[in-house]
Amino acid sequence: MSGPVTVEDVTTDQEQPHAVPEPTLEITPSRAAKVDGQSVHRALPYRGRRTVGAWCFADHIGPFVIDGGPGLGIGPHPHIGLQTVTWLVAGEVLHRDSLGSEQIIRPGQLNLMTAGGGVAHAEESPASARGELHGIQLWVAQPEATRHGEAAFEHLDHVPQVEFDGAIASVLIGDFAGVVSPARRDTDHVGVEIQLHRGRCVLPLRPEYEYAIVVLDGAVTIGRQRVEPGNLGYLGQHRKELAVSVDTPTRIMLLGGVPFESPVIMWWNFVARTREEVEAATASWQADDGRFPRVETSLARIPAPPIPWRESPR
Numbered sequence: 001m002s003g004p005v006t007v008e009d010v011t012t013d014q015e016q017p018h019a020v021p022e023p024t025l026e027i028t029p030s031r032a033a034k035v036d037g038q039s040v041h042r043a044l045p046y047r048g049r050r051t052v053g054a055w056c057f058a059d060h061i062g063p064f065v066i067d068g069g070p071g072l073g074i075g076p077h078p079h080i081g082l083q084t085v086t087w088l089v090a091g092e093v094l095h096r097d098s099l100g101s102e103q104i105i106r107p108g109q110l111n112l113m114t115a116g117g118g119v120a121h122a123e124e125s126p127a128s129a130r131g132e133l134h135g136i137q138l139w140v141a142q143p144e145a146t147r148h149g150e151a152a153f154e155h156l157d158h159v160p161q162v163e164f165d166g167a168i169a170s171v172l173i174g175d176f177a178g179v180v181s182p183a184r185r186d187t188d189h190v191g192v193e194i195q196l197h198r199g200r201c202v203l204p205l206r207p208e209y210e211y212a213i214v215v216l217d218g219a220v221t222i223g224r225q226r227v228e229p230g231n232l233g234y235l236g237q238h239r240k241e242l243a244v245s246v247d248t249p250t251r252i253m254l255l256g257g258v259p260f261e262s263p264v265i266m267w268w269n270f271v272a273r274t275r276e277e278v279e280a281a282t283a284s285w286q287a288d289d290g291r292f293p294r295v296e297t298s299l300a301r302i303p304a305p306p307i308p309w310r311e312s313p314r
């Protein structure tokens with residue numbers, strides 16, 4: 001999905017990553033945002049936190065019913081310096097990008113698009129789509145070593161699963177509970193969907209990672225605090241494990257990683273290090289100068305909004 005990060009989410013200043021170097025639980029409300037007229041809950045970034053490991057964006061999409069409606073129709077838009085990770089719980093989304101990829105994603109499958117120096121894509125509901133759409137789109141900030149590199153796209157029909165302590169983990173990226181995803185990974189990070197049934201469960205964690213959870217459905221209790229859909233629960237670092245309990249079947253995303261290597265600037269669909277990089281990418285998109293090749297779709301290109309720091313003062 002398009003992730004129009006705005007100044008409501010983060011300032012446009014450079015911000016140093018600030019992992020909390022101890023176990024904590026900071027629960028923050030997601031921001032209700034609209035993507036193509038559909039409501040999403042933006043769990044990350046927010047004023048106060050831009051990254052969890054290399055994870056820098058989390059839009060919880062739906063659930064909503066698209067029967068009889070047009071569904072999703074997000075026209076071509078550009079990205080730089082990030083990977084988009086798309087994961088569905090219900091429904092289907094058709095992805096098309098400027099590399100020529102055309103791929104329907106369904107629940108349990110992984111779409112991973114690497115922007116590098118520039119890519120464009122469009123995301124829409126296939127004409128056949130019915131019923132519910134429910135999922136999450138995540139972004140991973142690319143490190144210096146790859147962020148100016150080639151764009152790429154990969155689709156996994158299945159991701160590895162592992163059962164532990166009565167729960168089922170689907171390992172999208174990285175490794176968890178001894179199981180390793182084959183998906184590309186440019187930094188040391190992990191993304192796992194965990195289905196919890198009833199009662200208490202202990203999640204194996206890595207002390208050197210910082211972590212956060214997003215609840216997709218149900219609710220999870222950690223200590224005496226409850227994390228529900230519409231929240232992000234930031235967990236800090238230096239945990240070897242995390243005990244959680246649920247009283248109803250619950251699905252969470254666990255995101256973690258080594259604290260990111262450098263400050264990032266995020267604006268609109270760009271993850272960069274300087275405002276000049278954002279300005280250059282915006283100018284290329286507006287001029288259609290070839291940095292972001294065409295996407296084969298009938299949907300209209302999305303124009304860049306005005307750059308906040310270049311707006312004339314009122």
Ligand code: MN
Nearest residue numbers: 001002003084
């Ligand atoms: Mn996008």
